[in-house]
Amino acid sequence: MSSTTVLFSPSSSLFLTKPSPLTKSRAAAAVRCSNEPALSVSREEEGVEMMGRRRSLISAAAAACGASVLGFAGHGLAATQGLLAGRIPGLSEPDENGWRTYRRPDDKSGGHGVGWSPIIPYSFKVPEGWDEVPVSIADLGGTEIDLRFANPKEGRLFVVVAPVRRFADDLDDATIEKIGNPDKVISAFGPEVIGENVEGKVLSSATAEHSGRTYYQFELEPPHVFITATAAGNRLYLFSVTANGLQWKRHYKDLKQIAESFRVV
Template structure:
């Protein structure tokens, strides 16, 4: 059961419409910088004022790595190299059997390796649905994005998906260990912050829709951008931010955009 809070057909950089406002959170609002890369390049320089320091996310040097990792949603270095799942190091099968429509559900196995070192809580499992022909693509710690990329899925003919799981402490130390996406920022702030790192350019004029939905008490921000064609889902759980993207080239999008949207809409952190 889901509840759509709002839908925006066009993106605006103006003040947030009152219709977009959710019930104020007890958490102090956080101003997300428009560019992770820009913020990182200034991370070693003193802030111009104390107010800037207190109202902006405290990005670390590692945020440039997150930005690089997200760009892989638009172009995997091994696009089309999906492999049959097996008990390989760090990779445990998580796909269900196909249902009557030929779709399978992926659930992140509890035993799957991953995380960000001592002191981090276990990664909260997530699920999403994929067509029967889609398969997991190996993720290497040598990839740009490193451990931030938790999973890749794809099909050479239909498109690809990526899951990025980023510790919130990469960005700020003020949100605690039970973070909500609302505390991270408004939908406009989130897409302004992470959209350019996903598509590699400004999101101005590219956001076709922006939705907020609630499923089982968790809020999800959902965006559609083009060009390039991409669906982005953002949420938070525990002390981590989750980003799920589905995309494809022009031909893939033309033929399979409904499937790519169905995959994106099915994403849940459980």
């Protein structure tokens, strides 16, 4: 028999979960808030009634933290945004193939600093089972990571929305071609995604056009990752889809389809 301990990491807005062994007939559970002491319950095994009381107490403690806990099995991650308890805003109902389309809501706020113009919305498709994961201010890339999604069995993705003025002063109406050719873009911005130089890691690259906008598409290894890059307004968009080795082998086709579905709308 085992229980779960839910802990708050001070460097992230996510909860971390880990299993904790029980000693013989005793059970313990804790819910820890960012600025509250841990609330714990210990009991002897006394049947279903006590178990129900224990669950109610833990649920009340989680509510006191002002958070909705959503676990991601296998990832050790849980979200703390109440909106995640239901259907994600911007995520459509499944189509006939079970895929959903996410479109960034026009009024969605983002941690992109004072003075930013509204972000031109983007969209992409994911299979059933992919869910939004809250973005932490502690994330590598800081406020430029606009969105995360994940499926614990298949992989994860994130969207980087970076100001073009980081790269050029005269690109208020940017296109990816103005920023550079595919080789220049992946060499300059690939490290933004994988955290290291991309030399020797680019397996393939392609160029696609949709509604008059050009997209650069790359596959890198290692790590296993698809990157789609484009530009619009005064921003560069980097869409990254990645997975571990086993996930990549089993879900390669779907991961590639997710990466190629990215559009700035």
